[in-house]
Amino acid sequence: xxxxxxxxxxxxxxxxxxxxxxxxxxxxxxFDITFKxxxxxxxxxxxxxxxxxxxxxxxxxxRMYLSDITLLNGDKxxxxxxxxxxxxxxxxxxSATPTITFKNVPEGEYTGIRIGYGVxxxxxxxxxxxxxxxHPLAIENDYWSGWSSYxxxxxxxxxxxxxxxxxxxxxxxxxxxxxxxxxxEFAQAIxxxxxxxxARISFDMKKLLTLADGTLYDIAAxxxxxxxxxxxxxxxxxxxxxxxxTTVEQ
Amino acid sequence: MKKLFxxxxxxxxxxxxxxxxxxxxxxxxxxxxxxxxDLEDTxxxxxxxxxxxxxxxxxxxxxxxxxxxxDGVQLGRRLFYDPILSADSTMSCSTCHLPAGSFTDNKAxxxxxxxxxxxxxxxxxxxxxxxxxxxxxxxxxxxxxxxxLIPVEDPIEMHNTWVNVVEKIxxxxxxxxxxxxAFGINDRAEITQELAAKAMAQxxxxxxxxxxxxxxxxIGGNFDALDEEEIDGKLMFFxxxxxxxxxxxxxxxxxxxxxLTGGKFFNNGLDSVGSLDEFKDLGLFETTGNPxxxxxxxxxxxxxxxxxxxxxxxxxxxxxxxxxxxxxDNGFGVVNEGAFLNNIGFPNGDxxxxxxxxxxxxxxxxxxxxxxxxxxINNPDIQNPF
Numbered sequence: 304x305x306x307x308x309x310x311x312x313x314x315x316x317x318x319x320x321x322x323x324x325x326x327x328x329x330x331x332x333x334f335d336i337t338f339k340x341x342x343x344x345x346x347x348x349x350x351x352x353x354x355x356x357x358x359x360x361x362x363x364x365x366r367m368y369l370s371d372i373t374l375l376n377g378d379k380x381x382x383x384x385x386x387x388x389x390x391x392x393x394x395x396x397x398s399a400t401p402t403i404t405f406k407n408v409p410e411g412e413y414t415g416i417r418i419g420y421g422v423x424x425x426x427x428x429x430x431x432x433x434x435x436x437x438h439p440l441a442i443e444n445d446y447w448s449g450w451s452s453y454x455x456x457x458x459x460x461x462x463x464x465x466x467x468x469x470x471x472x473x474x475x476x477x478x479x480x481x482x483x484x485x486x487x488e489f490a491q492a493i494x495x496x497x498x499x500x501x502a503r504i505s506f507d508m509k510k511l512l513t514l515a516d517g518t519l520y521d522i523a524a525x526x527x528x529x530x531x532x533x534x535x536x537x538x539x540x541x542x543x544x545x546x547x548x549t550t551v552e553q
Numbered sequence: 554m555k556k557l558f559x560x561x562x563x564x565x566x567x568x569x570x571x572x573x574x575x576x577x578x579x580x581x582x583x584x585x586x587x588x589x590x591d592l593e594d595t596x597x598x599x600x601x602x603x604x605x606x607x608x609x610x611x612x613x614x615x616x617x618x619x620x621x622x623x624d625g626v627q628l629g630r631r632l633f634y635d636p637i638l639s640a641d642s643t644m645s646c647s648t649c650h651l652p653a654g655s656f657t658d659n660k661a662x663x664x665x666x667x668x669x670x671x672x673x674x675x676x677x678x679x680x681x682x683x684x685x686x687x688x689x690x691x692x693x694x695x696x697x698x699x700x701x702l703i704p705v706e707d708p709i710e711m712h713n714t715w716v717n718v719v720e721k722i723x724x725x726x727x728x729x730x731x732x733x734x735a736f737g738i739n740d741r742a743e744i745t746q747e748l749a750a751k752a753m754a755q756x757x758x759x760x761x762x763x764x765x766x767x768x769x770x771x772i773g774g775n776f777d778a779l780d781e782e783e784i785d786g787k788l789m790f791f792x793x794x795x796x797x798x799x800x801x802x803x804x805x806x807x808x809x810x811x812x813l814t815g816g817k818f819f820n821n822g823l824d825s826v827g828s829l830d831e832f833k834d835l836g837l838f839e840t841t842g843n844p845x846x847x848x849x850x851x852x853x854x855x856x857x858x859x860x861x862x863x864x865x866x867x868x869x870x871x872x873x874x875x876x877x878x879x880x881x882d883n884g885f886g887v888v889n890e891g892a893f894l895n896n897i898g899f900p901n902g903d904x905x906x907x908x909x910x911x912x913x914x915x916x917x918x919x920x921x922x923x924x925x926x927x928x929x930i931n932n933p934d935i936q937n938p939f
Contacts, residue, residue, distance in 0.1 A: 350845040350889075363845075363892065394686040394818060395841055431810070436614035443611050443683065443810030444817070449793040459892040472904065475892040477806075526904075527896065 331407035334383070335501030336372070339400045340365050340391035343509045346400070349392040355509060356519045359470060360462035362508060365391040367456040368439065370419030370426065371486070374408070374493060380417075381409060386426055388439035402501070413493040416502070420545045421455030421484040452479040456542070458508060464523035475527040478538035487546035493553050502553045510548035511541060591740045592733040599737065602626050602755070604682070607764025609772075610811055613682045619698060619751045621758065624734040627938075629756030631731065632749055634937045637721055638704075639666050639711035646704065646753070647937060649675040652930045655857035656760065661868025665709040672834060674868040677861045679854050679929070680812040682758040690850045690866045692818060693840045697754035702746060715746035722749065760935060762812065762856050763928035771923070779923055782912075786920025789913060802880075802909060802917055803893040807852040813924065815852035819891040822884035823865060824848065829889060834866065845889045859922040860930065873918045881908045 340347040342362065343354075350361050367389050374381040383405040393399050421427075422440065431443040445454045456478045461470040493502055512520040520540070528537045602621040604613050615621055632638065636645045649663040650656040656678035663675045673690050681688070687695055694700035704710040705718060722728045722744055729741040736748050762769075768787070770778035779787065788794030789802040807815045818837045826832055832848035840846075850866045864870040870879065883906055884894040898907035909917065929935075 350843065363889075394692060394837070397843060430609065431611040432609045434611070436612040441611045442685070443812065444685070444815055446810060447805075448811075449791040449805070461888060461892075469886070470888050471886040471895075473890075473892040473895050475806075475896075527892075 331409045332495065332497045334405045334408040334495050335402050336383075336405070337400055337402040337501060337503050338389050338391075339503065339505040340398070341505050341507045344507065346398055347391060347508055349397045351397070353509070355462065355512065355522065357466065358462050358464050358522065359466070360460055360474070360522070361470065362392065362458065362460040364457050364459040365508065366445070367420070367506070368422045368445075368453060370421065370423040370484075371417065372419075373417040374413040374495070375415040375417055375488065376411065376413045379411075379413075381413075383408065386422065386439050388442060388445075408495050410496050413495060415488055415490045416493060416504075416551055417486055417488045418504075418549070419484065419486045420542055421478070422453040423484060424481045427452055427481055427484070447477075447479055450480050452481070454479045455483060458511070458541075462522055462526070472523065472526050474522060476537070476541055477528050478535075478542055480535055480538075482535050483538045483542050485542045485545065487549065489549065489551040491551040491553065493551075500553065502551060504552075505550045506545070507548045507550070511544050513544065513547070514540075515544075515547070589740055592729055593739055595730040595733045597733060597737040599624065599735075602759070604759050604761055605763075606761045607769065607811075610761070610764070611683065613758065613761065615682075615758070616696065616698070619754060621755055622735060624731070625736070625752050625755040626759055628728075628731045628735040629752035629754065630935070631728075631938055632753050633756050634939055637725070638713065638718055640713040640717070641666050644711055649710075650678050652932075652936060653860070655679055655860045655926075655930060657861045659862060661863050663710075665707070666712050667709070669709045671709050673866050674863065676851075677853060677857060678757060678760050679856055680761055680814050682761065683810075683812050683814055684816045686816050686818065687840065687851070691836050691838075691840050692851060697757050698747070698750045701750035701753040701757070705746075715749075718749070719744055719746055756935075761929075762926050763932065765928040766856070766926040767923040768920075769926075779920075782916045783919045783923050785913070786916035786918070787923075789909070789917055790920055800898045800907065800909060800913065801896070802913070803897050804855075804917075806893045807891060808855045813855040815854075818846065818849040818851050819894075820848045820887060820889045821850070821852070821865075821880075822882075822887070822890045822894045823869070823879065824887075825885035826887055829887070836866070847889070848887070849889065855921060856924050857926050857929065859925045873921055874914070877909070877914045877917055881914060883908060 347362060347365060349363060353360055369387045369389065371385060372383045372387065374383060384403070387403060389401055391399055426440060429440065431441050431446050434441040440453065447454050454477050458474065458476040460474040462472045462474055463470040464472055512522060514520060525537050529535065599622045602623045602625065604621065606613060633646045636642045638645060644666050649658045651658055657675045661674060662671045664670050676690065681697060686692055688697065688700040694703060702715070705713050705715060723741045729744060732738055732744050732748060735752055738744065767778045785794065785799055788797060788799050790804045792801040792803070792805065794800070807817065807819050807821070809815050824832060826848070829844055829847040835847045837846035837849040838844065858873065862871060864873070864876050870876045881897060883897055884890045896906050898909055900906055
């Protein structure tokens with residue numbers, strides 16, 4: 304009897320850890336990605352003077368959502384994150400380069416990364432009240448009830464298209480709605496191993512305002528996104544440039 | 554000689570006795586001597602407090618180091634309404650933050666215990682739990698706990714020190730036990746300003762809209778809750794009016810989300826200044842040191858805006874009509890003005906905007922009044938407990 308009790312006790316202890324992990328595979332390593340906003344290749348700073356062609360300008364706010372950040376290797380796809388929110392111009396600093404640590408990433412060699420610019424439709428169909436506090440999509444200030452959409456990306460600033468020394472043209476590019484969501488893939492060898500440096504992803508705001516043929520977007524004629532959900536041409540034009548505006552390195 | 558010595562001894566004894574009697578009398582108000590565990594007889598049975606909020610409001614963020622408890626909220630509520638916090642015990646938080654005014658005092662600027670006028674208007678205390686970018690008009694406090702500490706020592710507000718406040722609380726007949734119930738401390742020596750701030754922050758976190766304004770009723774599906782003019786105001790506020798030939802009033806860019814709080818900081822075009830240094834009040838710059846933040850202030854919640862006059866950080870406008878009139882001027886072109894401030898109305902095609910018509914301005918003001926939430930201000934759980 305005594306031996307049976309002892310055996311049962313030992314068995315219970317042996318089974319305890321198995322109950323705790325609920326079958327979740329705890330393999331892989333931590334993998335960092337540092338995100339940075341730039342303007343013409345240099346770190347973007349709030350209110351710093353930049354030259355956009357012959358137009359002096361500055362940026363006041365630069366924020367964005369990214370969906371389904373995914374490492375690629377042939378048929379193998381590892382979704383690092385379903386949604387992230389990046390604020391490159393927080394209230395208390397002129398710039399920020401947020402680093403996000405993704406946990407339990409399978410070690411290996413990857414050939415590229417795919418990024419969704421904005422909030423993917425399945426998540427954009429929800430509202431901030433659908434998410435727990437602290438979740439990127441619980442930020443209600445970046446939800447636009449008029450569009451029934453999150454504001455995918457924000458680029459605010461001022462420009463002086465007349466070159467009269469007065470930056471009094473407001474730039475307000477707030478892109479949102481499912482029609483604007485876009486994904487891009489970037490071919491880049493990415494090594495994920497214990498102790499390996501993470502990746503760096505930068506978004507260049509000048510390139511974001513540059514068209515495919517290299518001409519600069521006419522910010523004087525189109526200083527803001529349309530506020531009508533049925534007219535998203537400016538937002539689509541800018542989001543289409545995200546692919547060229549993004550650089551992935553390791 | 555021996556006689557003289559005896560006589561002196563008797564006098565010395567009398568003096569000591571008198572001194573002892575005075576000492577006892579003078580110490581009448583001193584606290585019972587602190588001994589370890591002097592509060593342990595009071596039960597510590599923390600019960601979680603669930604903040605009531607409308608279903609469509611986001612979940613309320615609660616800091617891990619200050620979980621909400623029923624006793625914590627009750628203690629915070631008492632401290633909020635208790636003049637014990639001010640140097641002369643005449644002023645409490647509620648002196649400048651009264652429920653009837655959605656926790657403002659309806660004055661242009663508030664006055665402290667020394668009758669010195671402050672430079673800014675008291676802010677409405679509503680949906681504070683959702684604020685992300687700092688409290689006060691200039692964002693100087695990162696958290697509600699940080700915020701709760703500041704007015705006590707501000708020389709133009711309560712003009713006290715936390716050392717004094719904590720001493721008064723320790724001597725108080727009921728507060729030590731309330732701190733025990735709220736935080737599980739074992740003796741009154743453990744009472745600190747940080748615990749007091751935590752309790753007040755817990756109380757301030759429960760100041761959440763009821764979701765029972767006429768606007769809430771409307772978005773909940775009762776389309777008769779607003780009249781046509783109010784609906785037009787809503788459409789312009791949220792830029793949903795293009796199909797009805799209504800212009801964009803650009804309000805929600807700064808007062809966004811369901812709480813209409815925004816929480817970001819803007820130069821909202823109040824003053825025509827030649828350079829940013831000319832702002833009378835430098836606002837957010839005092840916190841960040843960024844010259845472009847001069848003249849920027851936190852965009853307040855517009856819920857209950859009909860109850861919080863006068864308006865702006867310095868209370869310069871008496872009515873909402875004056876506020877809308879100011880915005881309708883499309884700013885002054887100052888370099889750090891909010892990006893949407895110059896775009897109110899329909900575009901003229903030359904970079905300028907029409908502004909709003911008299912009807913549109915009136916409709917907007919009428920809509921703002923539909924945000925009034927009397928259920929919130931009359932909620933018995935947030936009234937003065939004394």
